[in-house]
Amino acid sequence: MEFPLGTSLWVKCDDGEWWPAAVRRVGCEVLHLIDSECDTCIEFYHDPGNLYPLNPNNNSVRLLHIAEEERDEDEQRFFAAKATSEAVRRLFQGVKSVSATPAEVSRPYSNRELCCMSDLISQVSPDAASKIRNTLLEDGVKLPDQAERKTKKRKKECQPKNPRLNGLRRPRVDTGSPAPEEHSGDMLSSTGKDDSLTNPLTYTKPLPSHEKRFFAQPKVKRKPAVRFQEPLSTEALDVLRAEVFENPNRFVLSPLYRFIDLLGAVEVSEGCIETTLPSPMAVRETPAGGFSPSRRVLLAPLSGECYNHGSGWMEPFQFGDSTIAMELVVNGAKVVTPCNPSVPSGREGVAVKSSPVLDITDSVLDKELFSLQVLFTELIDDMALWEGVVVVLYVERVGVDEIAQQIVSNYHFSPANKREVDGVVDVQVRAVCPITCLPLAVPVRAAECEHLQCVELRSMLIHCCRTNVWNCPLCWAPMTPRTIAVNYRLKEWLELNKDDITRVDFVVETPPGSALRVVWKKEDFKEVDNVDAIE
Numbered sequence: 362m363e364f365p366l367g368t369s370l371w372v373k374c375d376d377g378e379w380w381p382a383a384v385r386r387v388g389c390e391v392l393h394l395i396d397s398e399c400d401t402c403i404e405f406y407h408d409p410g411n412l413y414p415l416n417p418n419n420n421s422v423r424l425l426h427i428a429e430e431e432r433d434e435d436e437q438r439f440f441a442a443k444a445t446s447e448a449v450r451r452l453f454q455g456v457k458s459v460s461a462t463p464a465e466v467s468r469p470y471s472n473r474e475l476c477c478m479s480d481l482i483s484q485v486s487p488d489a490a491s492k493i494r495n496t497l498l499e500d501g502v503k504l505p506d507q508a509e510r511k512t513k514k515r516k517k518e519c520q521p522k523n524p525r526l527n528g529l530r531r532p533r534v535d536t537g538s539p540a541p542e543e544h545s546g547d548m549l550s551s552t553g554k555d556d557s558l559t560n561p562l563t564y565t566k567p568l569p570s571h572e573k574r575f576f577a578q579p580k581v582k583r584k585p586a587v588r589f590q591e592p593l594s595t596e597a598l599d600v601l602r603a604e605v606f607e608n609p610n611r612f613v614l615s616p617l618y619r620f621i622d623l624l625g626a627v628e629v630s631e632g633c634i635e636t637t638l639p640s641p642m643a644v645r646e647t648p649a650g651g652f653s654p655s656r657r658v659l660l661a662p663l664s665g666e667c668y669n670h671g672s673g674w675m676e677p678f679q680f681g682d683s684t685i686a687m688e689l690v691v692n693g694a695k696v697v698t699p700c701n702p703s704v705p706s707g708r709e710g711v712a713v714k715s716s717p718v719l720d721i722t723d724s725v726l727d728k729e730l731f732s733l734q735v736l737f738t739e740l741i742d743d744m745a746l747w748e749g750v751v752v753v754l755y756v757e758r759v760g761v762d763e764i765a766q767q768i769v770s771n772y773h774f775s776p777a778n779k780r781e782v783d784g785v786v787d788v789q790v791r792a793v794c795p796i797t798c799l800p801l802a803v804p805v806r807a808a809e810c811e812h813l814q815c816v817e818l819r820s821m822l823i824h825c826c827r828t829n830v831w832n833c834p835l836c837w838a839p840m841t842p843r844t845i846a847v848n849y850r851l852k853e854w855l856e857l858n859k860d861d862i863t864r865v866d867f868v869v870e871t872p873p874g875s876a877l878r879v880v881w882k883k884e885d886f887k888e889v890d891n892v893d894a895i896e
Contacts, residue, residue: 364401364424369452371439372403373421379439381406381425381452384415407448425452479504480742585740590634593626593750601626601752605668613670615715616764616842617826618659618756626752627733630665630745635734638753643729645755658725659718659754660689660733668750670716673701675737675747683739687747690734691724702829713831713839718754761822768818768845769803788813789867789880790851796820796834800862801855804848809838813870815848851877 364370364384371379382403402412415422426432432440440449478497482490482504494504593601602623606613614620622645625638641658664672677686689696699719704712725731733753737746794801794817804815810833821840825831833840851868854877858865869878 369425369427370403371423371425371436372405372415376444378442378444379423380445381448382413385412405448406451407445475502475504585633585737587633587635587734587736590627590629590636592636592638593628598623598626601663601668601750605663605670606754611670612713612831612841613716614661614718614754614756615826615829616822617759617761618657618718618754619759620754620756621656622755624658624753624755626750627735628665628750629735630748632740632746633734633736635732637730637732640725640729640731641755642726652726653757655758656722657720657756657758658722659720659756660691661716661718661752661754663716663750663752665748665750671702671712671714672749673717674698676701680739680741685737685739685741685746688734688736688738689719690732690736691721692731694724696721696724704830708832708837711832711837711839713841715829715831717829761819761826764822764842765803765818768805768842769847788870790814790848790870792855792862792865792868794820796824800859801851804851804855805845806848807833807836807838807840808844808846810836811838812836813848815851818845818847 366384368384370382370384372382373379382405385402385404401415403415404410404412423436426436439445482493485493497504605611606620606623624641624644627634627636627638641652641656661670662672662674663670675687677684679685687698689698696719699717701717702712702714704714721731733751735751740746790804790813792801793799795814796816797820799817799820801815801817803818805818805821806812806815812835814835816834821834824834825840831841832838854868855862858879864882865879866882867880869880871878
């Protein structure tokens with residue numbers, strides 16, 4: 362038995378109750394995704410947005426009558442069931458809304474399809490777009506304009522993002538065919554939350570919303586429009602300053618930069634933005650000889666969630682036949698976005714990253730305010746390319762040699778980082794750095810390293826500053842300046858025997874109080890026959 366589109370039905374589910382639903386039809390290629398041979402689907406009134414395949418000839422399906430005089434005793438009992446009362450209430454609400462607006466019943470296109478048509482028309486010339494819109498109006502089809510869509514989008518964002526179904530359970534539909542894959546109570550609902558609190562019944566896999574024909578919307582590229590975005594307030598800057606940059610438990614900036622102040626910040630979301638931010642001249646008195654060359658102004662990215670600095674800037678990616686990338690423009694001049702930290706596969710969970718900052722000192726020190734634009738080469742509808750906060754930092758540049766000197770001069774280690782190595786003997790340590798293959802001068806390793814092999818301090822600092830990844834290159838233990846341990850005993854031996862280091866193969870650790878043992882390289886002697894010179 363075939364039911365017309367929109368027909369209301371009673372469907373018996375595995376909880377023994379009859380639930381009201383409406384008939385929906387989709388294509389066979391879509392139904393194939395949910396392993397169904399039926400060409401009819403239903404949508405429950407209490408579970409909108411999810412489709413379930415239905416066999417109309419099954420005994421678990423019967424017609425629903427709105428008029429009381431047309432109902433039999435069984436159907437009267439269905440309407441009076443307490444378990445389905447909320448679904449019945451929504452059924453009558455839908456009937457009232459349809460009867461109040463009869464002109465909308467025969468709409469040839471859904472809202473999604475109208476939005477897609479509007480986006481496609483916006484890509485052609487204004488004259489052609491006007492002719493197409495007029496032609497559609499003659500057929501009774503009115504396309505929504507951009508302003509109306511933006512207003513609806515703002516209202517939708519103000520509403521709760523994860524509405525629940527008021528405790529209603531999601532039923533399992535008896536299709537009359539072999540049961541497809543089943544999911545139990547740990548399955549997430551369509552709202553993205555766990556419905557286990559409402560003890561949901563076992564049900565068939567619903568049709569995902571992005572696979573429904575009449576809900577599918579193609580991604581449409583469009584040229585970006587730049588809007589002005591107000592900078593973050595002083596109160597928000599105080600929170601960022603205290604929780605991110607002055608928090609001793611967070612490793613945000615590379616040790617090359619010593620944090621001085623947070624000058625400003627701007628939030629980036631929903632496309633291209635421009636704003637005005639202060640330079641050091643606006644918040645600090647300019648010295649008589651000007652600012653020191655070591656004082657720098659940096660741009661740094663923070664993610665929207667927990668202000669994480671490890672996510673970095675948006676990486677360029679290919680979309681269709683074009684490349685979509687983020688661009689930064691300071692005072693009208695485009696600047697190059699730095700590369701994000703690169704971490705090998707499988708090491709993301711233990712990687713210690715510093716923020717990939719952008720130095721804009723030379724572009725902003727001539728005025729108290731400067732303009733910043735965060736642009737994207739193209740935008741994609743219903744897709745957030747990059748969301749976060751761009752902060753302006755005032756820092757002091759520190760040299761690698763100064764950082765190395767501070768590490769070497771720090772003989773004190775906290776009990777958490779101190780490791781007992783007195784009992785470790787007869788362990789061979791190479792006298793060359795694994796990074797550069799050059800002789801060691803200041804041998805160091807991380808406090809959490811399980812090996813005694815050391816690397817050269819200065820080479821390690823240069824490598825970490827360049828990659829913004831602060832881990833041991835041998836075992837990937839965290840290796841920030843606070844956790845670097847210097848092997849002072851080996852350092853002293855290297856200083857005393859620097860002329861013989863090239864002949865050393867290994868240095869063997871010995872108990873404290875005894876000299877280190879050296880394993881010399883084997884010298885290869887080759888026998889060479891006498892060579893007679895021929896004139």
